[in-house]
Amino acid sequence: MTSPSSSPSPLTPVCRDLTALLGEHAVITDPVRLRTYECDGLTHHRATPGVVTLPDTAEQIAAIVRICNEYGVPFVARGSGTGLSGGALPREDGVLIVTSKMRHILEIDLPNRRAVVEPGVTNLAITEAVRDQGYYYAPDPSSQQICSIGGNVAENSGGAHCLKYGFTVNHVEACEIVTPDGDLVTLDRMNPGYDLLGAFIGSEGTLGIATRITVRLSRTPESVTTVLAAFDSIEHGGRAVSAIIGAGIVPAAIEMMDALAIEAAEAAVACRYPEGAGAVLIVELDGPEAEVARQFEQLEEICSGAFELRVAEDAAERAAIWKGRKSAFAAVGRISPAYIVQDGVVPRTSLGRVLAAIDELSAEYGIRVANVFHAGDGNLHPLVLFDDAEAGAGERAETVSGRILDLCIEHGGSITGEHGVGVDKSRYMPKMFSEDDLDTMQLVRCAFDPKSLSNPGKVFPTPRLCGEVPGVRKGVHPLVESGKAEQF
Numbered sequence: 001m002t003s004p005s006s007s008p009s010p011l012t013p014v015c016r017d018l019t020a021l022l023g024e025h026a027v028i029t030d031p032v033r034l035r036t037y038e039c040d041g042l043t044h045h046r047a048t049p050g051v052v053t054l055p056d057t058a059e060q061i062a063a064i065v066r067i068c069n070e071y072g073v074p075f076v077a078r079g080s081g082t083g084l085s086g087g088a089l090p091r092e093d094g095v096l097i098v099t100s101k102m103r104h105i106l107e108i109d110l111p112n113r114r115a116v117v118e119p120g121v122t123n124l125a126i127t128e129a130v131r132d133q134g135y136y137y138a139p140d141p142s143s144q145q146i147c148s149i150g151g152n153v154a155e156n157s158g159g160a161h162c163l164k165y166g167f168t169v170n171h172v173e174a175c176e177i178v179t180p181d182g183d184l185v186t187l188d189r190m191n192p193g194y195d196l197l198g199a200f201i202g203s204e205g206t207l208g209i210a211t212r213i214t215v216r217l218s219r220t221p222e223s224v225t226t227v228l229a230a231f232d233s234i235e236h237g238g239r240a241v242s243a244i245i246g247a248g249i250v251p252a253a254i255e256m257m258d259a260l261a262i263e264a265a266e267a268a269v270a271c272r273y274p275e276g277a278g279a280v281l282i283v284e285l286d287g288p289e290a291e292v293a294r295q296f297e298q299l300e301e302i303c304s305g306a307f308e309l310r311v312a313e314d315a316a317e318r319a320a321i322w323k324g325r326k327s328a329f330a331a332v333g334r335i336s337p338a339y340i341v342q343d344g345v346v347p348r349t350s351l352g353r354v355l356a357a358i359d360e361l362s363a364e365y366g367i368r369v370a371n372v373f374h375a376g377d378g379n380l381h382p383l384v385l386f387d388d389a390e391a392g393a394g395e396r397a398e399t400v401s402g403r404i405l406d407l408c409i410e411h412g413g414s415i416t417g418e419h420g421v422g423v424d425k426s427r428y429m430p431k432m433f434s435e436d437d438l439d440t441m442q443l444v445r446c447a448f449d450p451k452s453l454s455n456p457g458k459v460f461p462t463p464r465l466c467g468e469v470p471g472v473r474k475g476v477h478p479l480v481e482s483g484k485a486e487q488f
Contacts, residue, residue, distance in 0.1 A: 085422030119150025271324030
């Protein structure tokens with residue numbers, strides 16, 4: 001550990017206690033090394049952490065949190081740092097707790113279709129551990145090769161196959177967590193009473209830190225058919241999506257990319273999608289062989305308007321079809337110096353109108369937008385492209401990005417589908433929820449974290465309750481004023 005600067009820092013006693021607990025090798029204060037952790041995948045929000053810790057065990061995390069409580073210092077948990085909403089943005093006056101060393105698969109229980117893992121285990125590692133036995137872990141974010149299960153739990157991550165199989169919350173059976181005051185407790189789906197596990201998953205680190213996660217394993221389907229359909233326009237592709245769902249087919253995944261996203265993917269990974277496509281649709285069917293065969297016949301008929309229909313013959317061809325889609329976010333760096341990854345949800349019936357409105361915004365502000373989305377459930381991932389060397393381009397891109405979220409809200413959707421709110425979207429929460437709604441949600445946080453030390457400043461627009469009472473408000477919520485918020 002590099003010693004803190006000669007001028008005394010408020011974190012000096014914290015660093016002393018953390019070093020005594022973990023050893024110098026697991027406490028980082030060197031300014032250069034700290035910058036490694038100044039952002040997650042959302043790079044336009046940056047903050048250098050006051051100190052970084054690298055614990056090995058749940059007990060060490062609990063002890064770190066107790067030290068933070070003793071000194072009134074905020075703390076933030078971080079996994080692989082692949083988040084896209086600034087949820088793991090550190091605090092300059094606080095401690096960053098990095099779980100990347102906790103990457104052990106502790107137990108695999110195939111008879112009960114469960115695995116117990118530490119938070120630093122990567123998403124794909126679970127599937128790789130059980131694939132030979134005919135099982136897999138269903139949630140599959142695009143970053144599944146590197147994103148951690150702890151982060152997936154914090155953000156309630158989804159992925160391409162969440163249309164049929166659901167999000168992380170549908171595949172977690174239990175979590176051992178460190179509470180914001182440093183206790184180790186277990187939240188189990190089988191526990192009677194309130195669904196505290198459900199409240200914890202997707203809470204973005206504001207209710208504590210997951211240290212051991214029990215996940216549900218799924219049986220590998222008997223048959224899988226992956227289809228790539230190329231359309232001359234995104235409108236025609238959108239009509240095919242509506243027809244697929246309208247026919248009662250529930251594919252494992254329905255993904256769509258527009259021409260600009262295809263261009264980026266070709267430049268990055270040479271995915272060889274059909275030339276001249278205005279949009280491509282990736283549809284994956286899985287399940288019993290007879291069911292998949294029947295659904296494929298329906299799919300062929302529905303996609304008769306496609307100018308090319310490509311069916312994967314084996315696992316290698318299936319991977320080739322998915323390669324372009326899985327690389328889409330990073331691929332746009334090949335066609336734009338800078339970009340913003342957005343995440344919003346609209347009803348499927350509104351997809352066409354919202355995409356048309358995004359095109360209008362693109363033309364109005366002179367900002368290109370590449371569209372990649374989970375078409376089956378209306379989860380949009382517009383990629384807002386700009387040149388950060390051009391004066392005013394970044395501001396225009398931010399405006400377009402924000403107005404896309406406004407469109408989602410106006411059409412009855414949400415400001416996030418799977419990337420979370422974090423620091424990036426907290427200012428949009430009042431557009432979706434009333435002050436009373438936000439206060440009620442905040443009281444849940446107050447019950448877990450009355451000192452507001454666990455990832456403060458995320459999700460909710462601040463300042464708010466639990467020591468963040470807005471100056472513009474007249475009075476305090478009665479539960480907080482009476483000291484009963486912890487009992488809520």
